[in-house]
Each structure stands twice: as C-alpha cells, then as structure tokens.
Amino acid sequence: MNYPKIALMTFGDARQHEWNNLFRGLTEPRHARSIEYFNNLPVELHSFEEVARTQDQIDAQVDELKSKGVTVFIAHVPCWTSPNLVVRGVQRMNLPTVLVSNRDPGTHGTVGLLGAGGALDQIGYPHLRVRESFDESILGEKVLPFVRAASAIAKLRGQVFGLFGGRSLGIDTGTIDPMQWRRKFGVDVEHIDQLEIIRRAELVEQEKTTKMVQWLERTMGAVDYDDKKLTPEKLGFQSQCYIATRQIISEKKLDFIAIQCMPDLTNMYVPQCISAALLPGPYDQDGEQQAVPMACEADGDGALTMQILNLISNGQPTLFGDLSYLDEDNLTLYIPNCGAMCSWYAGRSPRPEENLAQIQLRPSFRPGGGATVYFKAAPGPVTLARLSRRAGEYVMVIFTGEAIEPSPEAYAEFVKARGSHQLPTMFVHANVNFDELIQEFGSNHISGVAGFYVDELLHICKLLDIQPIVL
Numbered sequence: 001m002n003y004p005k006i007a008l009m010t011f012g013d014a015r016q017h018e019w020n021n022l023f024r025g026l027t028e029p030r031h032a033r034s035i036e037y038f039n040n041l042p043v044e045l046h047s048f049e050e051v052a053r054t055q056d057q058i059d060a061q062v063d064e065l066k067s068k069g070v071t072v073f074i075a076h077v078p079c080w081t082s083p084n085l086v087v088r089g090v091q092r093m094n095l096p097t098v099l100v101s102n103r104d105p106g107t108h109g110t111v112g113l114l115g116a117g118g119a120l121d122q123i124g125y126p127h128l129r130v131r132e133s134f135d136e137s138i139l140g141e142k143v144l145p146f147v148r149a150a151s152a153i154a155k156l157r158g159q160v161f162g163l164f165g166g167r168s169l170g171i172d173t174g175t176i177d178p179m180q181w182r183r184k185f186g187v188d189v190e191h192i193d194q195l196e197i198i199r200r201a202e203l204v205e206q207e208k209t210t211k212m213v214q215w216l217e218r219t220m221g222a223v224d225y226d227d228k229k230l231t232p233e234k235l236g237f238q239s240q241c242y243i244a245t246r247q248i249i250s251e252k253k254l255d256f257i258a259i260q261c262m263p264d265l266t267n268m269y270v271p272q273c274i275s276a277a278l279l280p281g282p283y284d285q286d287g288e289q290q291a292v293p294m295a296c297e298a299d300g301d302g303a304l305t306m307q308i309l310n311l312i313s314n315g316q317p318t319l320f321g322d323l324s325y326l327d328e329d330n331l332t333l334y335i336p337n338c339g340a341m342c343s344w345y346a347g348r349s350p351r352p353e354e355n356l357a358q359i360q361l362r363p364s365f366r367p368g369g370g371a372t373v374y375f376k377a378a379p380g381p382v383t384l385a386r387l388s389r390r391a392g393e394y395v396m397v398i399f400t401g402e403a404i405e406p407s408p409e410a411y412a413e414f415v416k417a418r419g420s421h422q423l424p425t426m427f428v429h430a431n432v433n434f435d436e437l438i439q440e441f442g443s444n445h446i447s448g449v450a451g452f453y454v455d456e457l458l459h460i461c462k463l464l465d466i467q468p469i470v471l
Contacts, residue, residue: 002315004151007065007093008038008047010076011086011112014054023079026107027051030078030134034100037134038074042314043147046070058085062092071154072147073097077116080108086116090125096150096463097127098143102134126463149459152311157186160253161303164245165194165260168297173388173443174258176300184394184464185304190252194260198269200244201237212239215285216274219356223371229363234370238274242284245275249292256307260298262338262366270370272296273340277359277373280306280342281317283352293318295445296338301387302445305396309385309449312456317344319377319448321426323441326434327410333384333401333430334414335446336423339364340373345403345426348378348450365421376411377426379403383453384428387466388442394464397441398457399471401430432471440469 010031013023031051038045046068052058073095075086090097097120101113110131117129128146132139167175178189213236217223225231249257257279259265261272278284279294293306299320306318319342325334347355358378361371385398406414406427415422426448454470461468 003042003044004072004147005044005046005068005070006038006072006074006147006151007068007070007095008034008045008074008076009058009061009065009089010034010051010078011058011081011089012051012053013079013081014085019053026079030102030107031076033134034076034078037139041140041144043144052089053081055085055088058089059092062089066093071095071151074100074143075116076100077112078102078107078109080112080115083112083115083119087119087123087125090120090127096146096153097125098146099127099129100139100143101131103131128459145453145455146459148312148314148453149456149463152308152456152460153463155311156307158188159186159255159307160188160190161300162190162192162249162252162254162257163298163300164192164197164257165264165298168260168262171297171299171444174295174297174299174302174445180392181300181304187304189300190254192248192252194265196248197241197244197259197272198265200247201240204240204243208243209236209240212243212285216361219353220359220361221357222360224360224362226363229369230361230371231369234270235361238270238272238370241270241272242274242278245272245279246284254292256293256303256310258295258298258300258303261296266364266366266368268368270368271339271364271366271372273364273371273373276320276337276340277343280319281344282315291315291317295320295447297445299443299445301389302443302447305385305387305447308387308457308460309383309447309453312453312460313449313451316449316451317342319345319426321446322444323446326437328434330410331429331431331434332404332406333428334425335428335448336425339366339423341375341377341424341426343373343375345377345450346375348380362422372422373424374422375424376405377403377424379405380450381452382426382428382448382450383457384430384446384448385457386441386443386446390442393467395442395467395469396457396461397469397471398454399430399432399437400452400454401428403427404429437471440471
C-alpha cells in the first residue's frame with residue numbers, strides 16, 4: 001500500500017532545570033509511546049529517538065525529516081514547552097500540521113497544546129489539534145483522516161492531468177480553467193488530441209492485440225458478438241485503443257485523464273469503454289497495474305474528484321457515472337455510465353477474475369459499434385462526491401451511501417425503462433434529501449470510491465479553501 005509519509009517530532013522544555021527535575025520523566029516515555037503508536041497505524045513514520053528541545057535540535061530534525069519526502073507533520077507536545085519553539089518547527093517544516101497532546105492532568109500538556117495552537121492561530125497557520133491518549137483508538141480515528149487528506153494534497157501538487165479532446169456534447173461542467181488548477185491544486189493540464197489514441201492504436205502489434213482480446217474472451221462472463229456492432233475486429237480495435245492510451249500515459253507521465261470520446265470516437269471509430277473499465281482499476285491483461293482514474297466526456301472536474309478520492313483511499317479504484325435517476329420512494333440513486341464503469345466494482349474482489357466474471361461485453365448502442373462493458377455494481381459502502389464551480393469558486397458536494405442489489409422487480413422496471421440502451425449501473429441507497437441534492441449538485445456526472453471518506457474530504461476542503469456541502 002502507498003501509505004502517507006508522516007514526520008513526528010516531540011517538543012520538550014528548553015529550560016535545563018525544569019527538564020531535569022520534572023519534564024524529562026514525563027516527556028521521554030510519551031515520546032517513545034508516540035513512535036510505537038504511529039508505527040502501528042497505516043502510515044510510513046519518520047521520527048527521531050531524541051526529543052527536540054533547542055533551536056538547533058529542532059532545525060536539524062526538521063531538515064532531516066523533510067529529506068524523507070514526508071507530507072504531514074505531527075507536532076507532539078506532551079508537556080509544557082515554549083510555544084515559539086513549536087512554531088519554529090512548524091514553519092520550517094511548512095507542511096499541514098497536527099498538534100497532539102494528552103489529557104493527563106499531571107503533564108501540563110493542555111497548556112502546551114493551547115500555547116502552541118494559539119500562536120499558530122496568530123500567524124494564520126491552519127492546523128488540527130488532537131488531545132487524546134496513545135492508548136486509545138480514537139486518537140488514530142481523529143488524526144488519520146487529516147493525514148490522508150494532507151498527504152493527498154501534497155501528492156496532487158505536481159501531478160499531470162491528460163485531457164484527450166475537448167468539450168463533449170456541450171457539457172459545460174466538464175470544462176476547466178487550467179491556470180486555476182495550477183494555482184489551486186498544483187496540477188498541470190496536458191492537452192492531447194484524442195485522434196492520437198486512434199493513430200497510436202493502429203500501430204499496436206497484432207500479438208499484443210490478440211493477447212488482450214483472448215484475455216477478455218477468457219475472463220469476461222460473456223462476450224456477445226453479433227457480427228454487426230460487436231465483432232472480434234471491433235473488440236480488437238478497442239483493445240488497441242486501451243494499449244495505446246496506456247502507452248501515452250506512460251510516455252507523458254500522466255497521473256489521471258479524461259477522454260472526450262463522444263460523439264467523434266463513438267460515431268466514427270469505437271467508444272473508449274475498455275479503457276474506462278480498466279484504467280481506474282488495479283489490473284489488466286498484463287496483471288497488476290497502477291490505477292489511473294479516467295473520466296468520460298472530457299470531464300476535468302470529474303476526473304480530479306476521482307483522483308482525490310483515489311489518493312485519500314490509499315489508491316482504491318474509483319468510479320465515474322451519471323446521476324441518472326432518483327428513486328425517492330426507496331431513497332435509491334441509479335448511477336449508470338455511458339458504456340463502462342471501473343470493472344473492479346462488478347465484484348469488489350482482490351481477484352480480477354471474480355470481478356470480470358460478472359461482466360458482459362455487449363454490442364454498443366453507438367454508431368461506431370464495439371463493446372459496452374455491462375454489469376450491476378456489487379453491494380458495498382461508497383463515498384460519492386463532485387467538485388464543481390459556482391461563479392468561478394470551487395465547491396464540493398459530499399455524501400455516502402450503500403451500493404445495493406436491486407430487487408428483481410425494481411431491476412426489471414429499470415431495464416424496461418431503459419429499453420435497448422442498457423448500461424453498467426451502480427444502485428446506491430443514500431439517506432439524503434433528494435430535493436437538496438437536486439438544488440446543490442453542480443453536474444450531471446458524479447465520482448465515487450468504495451468505503452467512507454467524508455472526514456478526509458472535509459479536511460481536503462478546509463486545506464484547499466473549498467466550500468464543502470455535505471448531504
């Protein structure tokens with residue numbers, strides 16, 4: 001797992017007589033316990049055995065810790081210490097910071113925590129304060145969401161987003177301002193013509209194409225060739241498009257992408273549904289792969305939301321779809337996508353073959369033919385979110401739900417309503433106010449990740465000065 005790298009520093013009283021007579025005996029055991037505690041959390045910990053008490057010690061420890069590539073700073077203040085020394089360490093580290101102390105009445109820890117926290121407030125340095133025992137799980141429950149959020153922001157800065165094509169089907173909410181992304185998120189936007197996928201696909205070796213098509217035929221639950229829309233040749237070309245896209249991602253060092261696809265590629269070539277099914281997940285025909293979140297219809301903010309969800313969840317596969325139908329009577333959202341959804345969600349299994357066995361490759365409804373990656377998403381918890389802009393300023397709508405298996409009757413009604421245009425769909429039970437959802441949601445597209453990550457997203461919003469809207 002790609003765990004967040006955190007730096008831990010314990011600050012001690014610089015007065016020699018107070019240190020020797022009182023605080024050394026209170027501080028050093030708690031410092032050792034803090035290292036033990038964080039080493040047992042899902043993080044990569046970097047720390048020193050010694051407590052930092054002087055300016056020189058603080059500077060030396062900070063400089064060494066920064067060289068490790070840490071992304072979050074844990075400033076441990078177990079007892080009283082001079083607040084200006086804590087501020088010195090925090091400013092020199094210049095990372096999102098958590099101040100940690102304890103509830104023991106004999107340590108003067110609360111005084112140290114509030115002294116340091118108040119000083120950071122004075123200079124406008126945002127931070128989180130946690131006052132809990134290292135014997136309690138609640139400490140980790142409070143710290144970890146902040147750590148994941150801060151680490152995600154640090155990783156996001158310097159990443160490259162690959163935008164293939166331009167605005168799709170007039171969907172204005174998919175368009176972005178690359179310079180706003182640079183300023184706010186630190187993300188570079190690399191614009192690539194989507195015909196580059198087609199050009200590169202035609203150069204893919206037949207051996208690689210055959211290997212991938214045979215893998216799809218062998219592992220998918222069904223491949224419904226019809227000799228018209230879906231043929232081995234069409235599936236082969238979709239496979240070549242996937243391989244070509246992977247090559248472009250590797251060469252240009254792209255971290256997440258969006259592809260216009262509709263209507264140009266879906267009408268004149270093939271839809272990019274195989275890419276949408278495989279890129280956001282952890283595997284393909286060559287085995288384990290790095291997940292690359294991909295949004296359809298050139299939706300930049302949808303892709304960015306996916307990437308944030310991927311980073312705060314330590315690399316979990318992410319999903320992208322339409323908020324298509326709201327069933328108020330059963331508090332259920334129907335979230336299909338235009339032809340594919342991340343294949344991991346077909347089974348939520350660490351074994352690729354168990355996920356792929358739940359999928360049918362059906363003839364695409366689109367003029368270009370090819371395959372639609374069809375399945376019902378497997379049950380399980382999900383966090384759904386969406387970055388969007390209001391008068392140029394970002395907001396993020398956030399809520400959680402439970403992906404469910406719809407009743408046979410409800411599913412039959414859905415299939416009947418959709419007619420011949422059947423798509424992969426996640427059915428999500430969400431205990432939210434649907435009227436509020438309609439009023440607040442800023443796009444027809446939504447992004448998600450398995451599990452519950454509301455606290456992490458709230459920290460993301462606070463650190464990036466984004467208005468959160470939790471339903």
